[in-house]
Amino acid sequence: MGFTLREFLLYSRLGKTDSHWLNMHEAGRLDIVYECIVTSLFLSHGIRRDVTFNAVLNGPPAPPLHLQVSGAQLYDVRTDIGTWEVILKKALSGRPHPGVTVNKTSFETLLKTKAETAPIYVLEEGGKNVSEIELELNPVFVLGDHVGLPKKVEVFALRFGEKISLGKTPYLAASCITVLNYLLDNQTKASGERSGDF
Numbered sequence: 636m637g638f639t640l641r642e643f644l645l646y647s648r649l650g651k652t653d654s655h656w657l658n659m660h661e662a663g664r665l666d667i668v669y670e671c672i673v674t675s676l677f678l679s680h681g682i683r684r685d686v687t688f689n690a691v692l693n694g695p696p697a698p699p700l701h702l703q704v705s706g707a708q709l710y711d712v713r714t715d716i717g718t719w720e721v722i723l724k725k726a727l728s729g730r731p732h733p734g735v736t737v738n739k740t741s742f743e744t745l746l747k748t749k750a751e752t753a754p755i756y757v758l759e760e761g762g763k764n765v766s767e768i769e770l771e772l773n774p775v776f777v778l779g780d781h782v783g784l785p786k787k788v789e790v791f792a793l794r795f796g797e798k799i800s801l802g803k804t805p806y807l808a809a810s811c812i813t814v815l816n817y818l819l820d821n822q823t824k825a826s827g828e829r830s831g832d833f
């Protein structure tokens with residue numbers, strides 16, 4: 636089976652929704668958002684043009700905020716923390732950067748919209764093991780932050796998608812994304828339909 640597009644959607648319960656912070660860790664764990672951006676979108680010497688990363692930030696002062704980073708439009712970027720501190724501060728203060736947008740869409744509205752056109756997979760240790768299912772085309776993967784998805788959010792997401800697991804070991808959200816990209820890359824290679832560029 637080939638994968639033409641893939642999306643990751645991180646629920647950040649505390650991620651700050653303004654640019655008044657000194658470092659990402661203290662900005663409601665925006666460092667997790669940064670790590671997930673890197674593992675979603677970057678290859679060695681390349682950007683995954685077929686991947687979109689989304690985070691919904693629910694921290695103060697003005698939640699929710701949907702941050703979208705589109706591999707198709709991203710350029711002039713590196714993977715280091717300094718680069719992304721600048722880009723996230725720009726985005727959170729309403730200034731544009733190629734491939735990076737923010738809007739006021741809530742997690743629930745965003746997920747509902749995506750579920751109209753794409754299969755939704757909710758990552759959780761207790762879900763069905765990913766090795767036992769065949770992932771559908773153009774998947775959207777939902778992940779929690781360092782604390783995990785709030786129960787209410789998980790229940791909502793499961794109205795639209797299936798709960799899947801990478802096993803009983805609790806990984807960082809960014810590590811889960813690396814594993815999923817790897818699995819999808821291999822499935823895509825097997826079908827000879829890789830669409831990314833370098």
Ligand SMILES: C[S@@+](CC[C@H](N)C(=O)[O-])C[C@H]1O[C@@H](n2cnc3c(N)ncnc32)[C@H](O)[C@@H]1O
Nearest residue numbers: 758759760778779783784800801802804805806
């Ligand atoms: C750092 S983990 C949080 C783990 C935490 N124990 C919890 O209550 O979910 C962040 C997110 O990564 C995903 N995750 C971590 N390990 C996983 C696994 N083994 N299988 C599926 N998803 C996982 C989940 O979406 C989780 O919300």
